[in-house]
Every structure is written in structure tokens, then in C-alpha cells.
Amino acid sequence: xxxxxxxxxxxxxxxxxxxxxxxxxxxxxxxxxxxxxxxxxxxxxxxxxxxxxxxxxxxxxxxxxxxxxxxxxxxxxxxxxxxxxxxxxxxxxxxxxxxxxxxxxxxxxxxxxxxxxxxxxxxxxxxxxxxxxxxxxxxxxxxxxxxxxxxxxxxxxxxxxxxxxxxxxxxxxxxxxxxxxxxxxxxxxxxxxxxxxxxxxxxxxxxxxxxxxxxxxxxxxxxxxxxxxxxxxxxxxxxxxxxxxxxxxxxxxxxxxxxxxxxxxxxxxxxxxxxxxxxxxxxxxxxxxxxxxxxxxxxxxxxxxxxxxxxxxxxxxxxxxxxxxxxxxxxxxxxxxxxxxxxxxxxxxxxxxxxxxxxxxxxxxxxxxxxxxxxxxxxxxxxxxxxxxxxxxxxxxxxxxxxxxxxxxxxxxxxxxxxxxxxxxxxxxxxxxxxxxxxxxxxxxxxxxxxxxxxxxxxxxxxxxxxxxxxxxxxxxxxxxxxxxxxxxxxxxxxxxxxxxxxxxxxxxxxxxxxxxxxxxxxxxxxxxxxxxxxxxxxxxxxxxxxxxxxxxxxxxxxxxxxxxxxxxxxxxxxxxxx
Amino acid sequence: xxxxxxxxxxxxxxxxxxxxxxxxxxxxxxxxxxxxxxxxxxxxxxxxxxxxxxxxxxxxxxxxxxxxxxxxxxxxxxxxxxxxxxxxxxxxxxxxxxxxxxxxxxxxxxxxxxxxxxxxxxxxxxxxxxxxxxxxxxxxxxxxxxxxxxxxxxxxxxxxxxxxxxxxxxxxxxxxxxxxxxxxxxxxxxxxxxxxxxxxxxxxxxxxxxxxxxxxxxxxxxxxxxxxxxxxxxxxxxxxxxxxxxxxxxxxxxxxxxxxxxxxxxxxxxxxxxxxxxxxxxxxxx
Numbered sequence: 093x094x095x096x097x098x099x100x101x102x103x104x105x106x107x108x109x110x111x112x113x114x115x116x117x118x119x120x121x122x123x124x125x126x127x128x129x130x131x132x133x134x135x136x137x138x139x140x141x142x143x144x145x146x147x148x149x150x151x152x153x154x155x156x157x158x159x160x161x162x163x164x165x166x167x168x169x170x171x172x173x174x175x176x177x178x179x180x181x182x183x184x185x186x187x188x189x190x191x192x193x194x195x196x197x198x199x200x201x202x203x204x205x206x207x208x209x210x211x212x213x214x215x216x217x218x219x220x221x222x223x224x225x226x227x228x229x230x231x232x233x234x235x236x237x238x239x240x241x242x243x244x245x246x247x248x249x250x251x252x253x254x255x256x257x258x259x260x261x262x263x264x265x266x267x268x269x270x271x272x273x274x275x276x277x278x279x280x281x282x283x284x285x286x287x288x289x290x291x292x293x294x295x296x297x298x299x300x301x302x303x304x305x306x307x308x309x310x311x312x313x314x315x316x317x318x319x320x321x322x323x324x325x326x327x328x329x330x331x332x333x334x335x336x337x338x339x340x341x342x343x344x345x346x347x348x349x350x351x352x353x354x355x356x357x358x359x360x361x362x363x364x365x366x367x368x369x370x371x372x373x374x375x376x377x378x379x380x381x382x383x384x385x386x387x388x389x390x391x392x393x394x395x396x397x398x399x400x401x402x403x404x405x406x407x408x409x410x411x412x413x414x415x416x417x418x419x420x421x422x423x424x425x426x427x428x429x430x431x432x433x434x435x436x437x438x439x440x441x442x443x444x445x446x447x448x449x450x451x452x453x454x455x456x457x458x459x460x461x462x463x464x465x466x467x468x469x470x471x472x473x474x475x476x477x478x479x480x481x482x483x484x485x486x487x488x489x490x491x492x493x494x495x496x497x498x499x500x501x502x503x504x505x506x507x508x509x510x511x512x513x514x515x516x517x518x519x520x521x522x523x524x525x526x527x528x529x530x531x532x533x534x535x536x537x538x539x540x541x542x543x544x545x546x547x548x549x550x551x552x553x554x555x556x557x558x559x560x561x562x563x564x565x566x567x568x569x570x571x572x573x574x575x576x577x578x579x580x581x582x583x584x585x586x587x588x589x590x591x592x593x594x595x596x597x598x599x600x601x602x603x604x605x606x607x608x609x610x611x612x613x614x615x616x617x618x619x620x621x622x623x624x625x626x627x628x629x630x631x632x633x634x635x636x637x638x639x640x641x642x643x644x645x646x647x648x649x650x651x652x653x654x655x656x657x658x659x660x661x662x663x664x665x666x667x668x669x670x671x
Numbered sequence: 672x673x674x675x676x677x678x679x680x681x682x683x684x685x686x687x688x689x690x691x692x693x694x695x696x697x698x699x700x701x702x703x704x705x706x707x708x709x710x711x712x713x714x715x716x717x718x719x720x721x722x723x724x725x726x727x728x729x730x731x732x733x734x735x736x737x738x739x740x741x742x743x744x745x746x747x748x749x750x751x752x753x754x755x756x757x758x759x760x761x762x763x764x765x766x767x768x769x770x771x772x773x774x775x776x777x778x779x780x781x782x783x784x785x786x787x788x789x790x791x792x793x794x795x796x797x798x799x800x801x802x803x804x805x806x807x808x809x810x811x812x813x814x815x816x817x818x819x820x821x822x823x824x825x826x827x828x829x830x831x832x833x834x835x836x837x838x839x840x841x842x843x844x845x846x847x848x849x850x851x852x853x854x855x856x857x858x859x860x861x862x863x864x865x866x867x868x869x870x871x872x873x874x875x876x877x878x879x880x881x882x883x884x885x886x887x888x889x890x891x892x893x894x895x896x897x898x899x900x901x902x903x904x905x906x907x908x909x910x911x912x913x914x915x916x917x918x919x920x921x922x923x924x925x926x927x928x929x930x931x932x933x934x935x936x937x938x939x940x941x942x943x944x945x946x947x948x949x950x951x952x953x954x955x956x957x
Contacts, residue, residue: 156765204941207948210761211703214768215894216944218705219937222888226933288954335884338772345765377780384773391766392754488953 107270111263118259122252130255131323132363137258138319140359141265142340143349145312148269150341151350152278152528153305154285156214159201159221160313160340165228165332166194167314168321173234175242175321183245183322187261190318191311198310199303206299209288221334228329233321241325258319265312266352272308273350279537281305282528290524293486294538295512295583339380342387348398357397406563436464439619440485440516440587445494447477447484447643454480455643457494462587465613467620469634469651471627473663476640478623479521482589486518487511499586513540515586519593525564525572532560538579551578554608554615556601570596574605581616588612589621594629602626606633631655639663674803675924676917681875682892683916684812688871689893690900690908691820692864697902699840699860702763705890706747706770711868712886713774714740715876719787729790737869743774744865748858756853771887778883789877808878812871816912819867820905836860892916895939901947915939 125133142160149157167190174186201220208216235242248257272278280301283291288298321327340362343349347358366379390396438461447455455477462468470478484492487508496503498516506514525534535548548560555578557571564572577593590609594602606629612618624630630637631651638648641663647654654660689708696704718736721727727735747770755763793807827833838846839853847853872886879885892915899911915936922932 156761156768158768204945208944209954210759211764212944212948214705214761214764215703215891215898216937216940219891219895219940222891223934223937225884227930230930230933333884334888335772335775338768342769342772375780377776380776381773381780384769384771384776387772388750388766388769391762391769392750394758394762 107267111267114266115259115263118263119256122256122259125252125255127251130251132367134251134255134258134319134323136359136363137255137262138316138323138359139340139343139362140356141262141316141319142313143344143347143358143362144265144269144352144355145309145316146340146344147349147351147355148272148281148312149305149309150344151348152273152285153281153302155209155302155305156211156341157217157306157309158214158334158341159217159224159337160309161317161332161334161337162221162224163194163198163310163313164317164320165224165327165329166197166310167191167317168327168332169233169317170194170314171318171321172236172242172327176235176240183243183248184257187315187318187322190321191315194314194317195307195311198306198313201310202303202306206302218334221337225329225332225334228332232329233327236326236328239326242321242327244322254323258323261315261319262356265315266356269308269312269352274533276537277301277304277308279526279529279533283526283537286526286528287524289488289508290520290526292488292508293512293518293520293524294580295509295517295540296537297509335380339383342383342390346383346386346390346396348396348400351398351402354396354398406566410566436466438462439464439499440621441495441497442485443495445481445484445492445496447480447489447492453643455484455492458640458643458645460638460645460648462619462621463636464619466635467609467613467622467633469630469637470621470623470640471625471630471637472640472646477643478640479591480643481640482518482591482621482623485589486516512585515584516589517580517583517585517587518589519573519576519580519591521591521595523569523572525576527563527565527572529564530560531558531562531564531567531575534564534575535560535579535582538576539582539584541583543582548582551582554578555581555605556608568596581612581618584616585618587621588618589623591623592625593622594624594626599626599628602629603632605629609633627655672921672924673801675920675922677800677803677805677809677920679916679918679920679923680913681806681809681812681916682879682919683913684809684816685871685875685889685912686892686896686915687816687909687912688812688819689868689889690896690912691816691823691905692868693890693893693897694900694902694905694908695823695860695864697760697897699836700748700752700763700857701760701840702751702767703760703894703902704744704747704861704864705764705767706744706774706887707864707868708872708889708893709771709774709887710740710743710747710865711870711872711889712883713743713778714738714865714869715789715873715886716778716782716787716883718873719789720782722790723788729792733792733873736873737866740869740872741862741866743770744868745858745862748861749854752854752857771890775883775887782883784882786880786882787876789881791877792874794877806878808875812875813913815871815874816909820909824905832856891940892919892936895936895943898940898943898947901943911939 121133142164146157146160149155170190170193171186174189179186204216244254248254280291280296283296284298284301291298291301320331343358343361347354349355349358365382366376369378370376440462443459445455445458458481472478483489485496487506498514503511532548536543552560555574557575557578558567573593573596577590580588594605609620610633612620622634634651636649637651637654639646639654639660646663647657647660692707693704696702714736717739718732721732721735722729747767751763751766793811795807796804797807797810798805827837835851836856839851839856843853876886896911896915897908900907919932919935923929
């Protein structure tokens, strides 16, 4: 992608330049547009800001939120209230307060969302929208009974000037969202939309990701509501009805509002469609029918305009540059396959670890130690409890009994997020790498520390991953899992649990990956437990081996002893397998 | 107090029937149908229009309206069964937001946004309990809620169609492979719940605020009631609806807190969801 070759400073400046360009165009429009369109334009800006917020909560974080205009009503309410009491600071300050207040309400409504997902959240938000709507009709906005109109700032008193103020606020919101989307928060939203387990395993708190998404989205809704109040002077409940929230949700879905340009496009549609219908002599109410139909189309096909256009663009860009996507690089010295097990201290100590699911004993009193600076191979037939062991060690099975300590510190009762932050990392057998991120964004997100670009490039090359600017959606699952390994190694954990990292790679690539893994303890200071079925990989990589069978440790010790153990041969490989 | 509680019973019966429909949909076709009440609203509006504008006898108009409600619901079901047969519940449910929006705005266009001149099908008191009059509507609605729930239960557990439906809901692929017609059965479930919700809305609309949004948003207390049975149990769904209605009726009597009643379904939803999901920590089993 061309952006990657830009100098960093320029890349940092681009969004500001775009915003400045937008403000210039907005200024020209505010001067040149006919008066009628100035008012419509302000409505489009207001809708665009609300849709920007929806883009975060539904587009990026994948939660269904059907109450965006209720948050807008909170913002409008605060602005109207501050206006009535004549609070100092004027409209712009009130607007900021409105945004903050809506953000707080967003957190309160989002709190149940910590546990909820998918359709349940949709029910909660629709319930909130319906309840707030009836309440608003009853209690009215401050100043609406007495007819106290909202005072605009002096410099933006006329409709044209207020339109320009809207442009400025939109530019500020756009910049904010741009940088948030590229920050840890943005990555965490996209990660949590794809997999909560995957998110927790990188040390990111799942509730934190959901709450920030809800709060930022609601705050943008509040700002948009405050602007509505300033635009119309007197706020009424009818401007914030649940049906409009539904329409905004549908618009956000079909335009692809997690992209800033598409959110603005959605805002334009919000007024262009009814306006066009009016020109054609069709009642404006048909606009929502049109949105409904388009929404059903977008939701059933699972596509949206923004992603569609960008995919076309990326396909063309990919064809033009034709980057060779991957293959393990061969310029790294393969370490000798058999090393002497080092005699370091035990870094991970497990005593009597048991896990039961109902009456099934998945793990029975498993005890072992992982010596610092070594690679421990964990093998066993399917269903032996290998992945259960990884889940229990990393905190995903809090019901386990027994004792686990990392670096002498007990991990008892700690959440997966805490364990990951303490330096106990894992990868998954399933694909848990969020495809909406670039490799660079994912690696920085998962590593949880400041990384230089060469450092990332180096590690990606070491594991044979594609370049950092590649989008994860465009690489195959096997490669994604290599990226997962690279990102977790870059976080420099004390211990890394790899759950069949080479599944989906060819046999040669297996062995090649194994050679690289043997160097990880020295290069990155990380000890490894490797679950693997490919015995060639295990042989070439592991200092010692533990065999699980029916949830118990069948054998453990140096690899040649374990692999020669007749019980192991019988239980795991069958009688015919040659060792 | 008693008067408030009993006056809430009619509304509670409506919630219960919507909740039963939602539960059936959730169990049998993996959808939380946000347009459940909206299709009923639209069907009943058509009936009102036919009576007041086209002069069609009320009986015929009501039947046609109910059939239109069922047809609309079946159409949504057909769309989802055709294009999203393999999708998860969230995706399938999100689609129904589109029809909800569409039906409300279409009814604004066709019938205006004022409450409709509904002619009551049932009127007058049925009997009196310690000085409080119980209307015929209340009796019919509550009885209907219980009958619908019981009938659904019987159909599902005693008939061969019921067995097929349960097979489809629990093991869709296996059921299809042994020759159970998934799509027609699914669409039929949509149509029948559409018919049921239109019937209840036709009965109850004359005696409550009946603008398009208020009727469509009956989905919210309906969902709250269905959550008591975790979208699985029909008996608890009925109970949830009745309890919610009675509490709302009682709270509405107390002036100081009467606005709380608007938030009751929402609080019900949040509370029940948190309770139901208290053990589900992760999005995937592994």
C-alpha cells in the first residue's frame, strides 16, 4: 500500500490536511449555498456526527445499538438546560458538556453490555430508546415551555455561520475518531467484535473495550444532539424519536460508518434521499421506507458501501503491486535441532491442576514445571485435555482446582486479561485474529508495548509473515496464526502457550517454524509450551516433552526418553507408528 | 391499588401474547423479531382503513387485516430463510430492524401519524371484582394468552409438525438432511406468529394509545416478558407478561413515581438479562 512508504511525519499530517481541506470546502459552502440548503446542510452535519458514533459501536465494535438519538436527546437536554440557567462559557462549552453527559449515560446503559452481546444488547437499547422517548414527551426539554430559544455564539449567530460551526465540530469529531480508530482503543473495538476470548488473551480488558466504544459513540451522539438544539433553537422530543434512531442505525450499517468518509456520506443520504423524493413529487416520509428496504438489503447480504468500494480499491492496488504474500524466509540460521536442556529455574509451576465439566474429568491432578528458557512439547491424542490445560492455565476456566504460579507469583483467581499482562500469553487453535485490522495494528495491539517499525518488520520476517501493512482479511488462516505467534512473541511474555500454531501450514513449513521457535527463548526471553501433533516439529523443537492421555500426565521428561516410552507409543501413536 | 393492578392486566395479556410469539420465533427460527408488533400494527391499520374509508364490514375487514399481518410476517421470514439460513441469531434479528422502520414509516404515509379511529370489537365490562370492573377485553386477552401458549406447547410436543419444528430448531442441518422442509415450515412459523400478533393488536388497539409507534413498540415489554422464560419457556413468558402489566398498572396509580412505568420494561429487560447471562462469560465455548 502506498501509505506505508510515506514518511511518518507526512502520514501524521494527512488527516489534518484532509480536515483543513474539508473546513475550507465547508466555509465555501456556508457562503455560497442558497439559504434553504444551508439549513439542510446543517441537518446533514448533525446526522453525520451521530452516524460517526454509530460507526464506532456497531461498525467497529459490532454491537447493535438502537438508541443513538436518545443519546442525542441527552446532549440537547444538557445544552438547553445550561442555556436556561445561563451557564458561563456559551454554546460551544455547553456542547462539550452535552457530549460528556451523553457519554456518561452511554456508560450507564453500556454497563449491562459488559455481559451482553448481539441481539440482547439490541433489545436493551431499543427498550431504553422507547422508555426515554415517552418520558421526554412527558417532561419536555428545558425552556421549551417558556419558549427560551438557545443562544448561539456571537460569531456563529446566523444560519450560515452556524452551518460553518457545524463543519468545524464535524472536522474535530472526524479527527478524534480517526486517531481513536488507530489507537489501542480502536484496535480493541475491532478485536472485541471478532472474538472476546482473543481480545482477553492479548491482555486487553473486554469490558473496557465495550465501555469505551459505548461511551465515545454516545458522546458523539450527544454532540450531535446539542447541535440540533442550537440549529432549531427549541428542542422537542419529536426530533429524537426511536424510529429516527432505527433509521440512523440502518444508514450506519448500509454505508459502512466505521469509515469516516462513509459516515459523512450517510449524513448526506439522511437529507438527500428525502429531498430528492420531494423534488420528484413523492412525500418525504418515503425516505424511511427507502432506508428500510436498503437496510434489509445491506443486512441480508452482509455488505456495505464503504467496505465494498475499499475492497475494489485494495484489489486493484494489490494487483498493481503484486507483493509476494508469504513463505518462511530462509535467511535465518536454523538452530541445531537438539540442544542440551538448560538448567534454569522453573518459571511456570503447576501443581495438581484439575478441571471437571459436570461429571467429565477433563484434567486430573496435572503437575509439571516449565524451566526458564526451554521449549516444552505437550502431546497427546485428541481429547486428551491439551487445550483444556491451556485454557485453565491462562484463566479461561476459573473453576479449575490446583495451583499455578508464574515467576513465583500465584495466578489464583486472576482473569485471563491479568494473566496475559503478567506475561502468560497464549495462541488459539481457532482463528482469533481480528481480520479488520492490518498486521501492523494487530501486532502493536497484541504486543502491548511501544514497538519500532524495524522491530516489527524484523519479527514478521523471522516468522515468515507478510509485510506489516498487509490487511489481515487478505491473508489465509494459517498465515494469520503465524502473525498471532509473532505478535505474542513481540509482547515478550515470560511464558507463551502455543496451541497447534502450525495447523494449516505445509509439513516443510512446520519444521521450519519449529526451528525458529527454538530460537525464541534466546532472542525474546520467552519460554514456550508447544502443543503439536506433528512429531517432526516436536522433535526438532522441544527440549522436553509431556504426554497427556485422558486428562492425566502419561509421561514427561527429556524428549528421547519420553518418545521411547512404550506406554507413550501405545497410547499416542498406536503400535505401527515408527519413531 | 387493586384497580391499578387489574387495569394493567389487559396490557399484561398483550405483552404475554407478544412474548409467546417472540419465544416461538426465537426457539423455532432463531430470530428475535423486532417487527413482531409492527406487522400486527400494520395489519390492524389496514383493517381500520377498510372499515372507515372503504366501508367494508368490520368482520371481513378484520379478517383481511389479520391475514395481511400474517402475510407480511411470512414475507420477512421468507427473506431471512432465503438469504440468511445459516446466519447466527444476531444477524438474523438485526435484519428485522429494517421492516420495523419500514412498516412504521409506511403506516405514516398510508394512514397518517394520528391515532386511528378503531372501532372496538369488544366493549363493556365482563364482571366486577370487589368493586373493580374487569372489561371484556381484559378477559379475552388474558384467556387468549394462556390458550395460545398452551396450544403452542401442545402442537410442539404432541403433533408430528411439532416434532419436525423442534428437530429443525435444535439440529437444523440434520433435520434438513432427513427431509424436513426447513423453509416452508420456517415461513409458516413467521406467518402464524404474525397472525397471532395482529389478532391481539386488533382486539386491544381501540382501548389504548394506538399510534403506529406506540403499537410497534409493544415489542419492548413483549421482549421483557419473553426474557423471564429466557426466550425458551412459554409458561414463564405468559407469566412475565402478566406480572409486568400488573406492576405497570400499579405504579401508574402512584403519582410521584408514575413516570417510572415507562422504564419498567427496560429495567425488567436489563435485570433479567443480567440474571440469565450471569454464567456466560465468554462469547464462544472454547
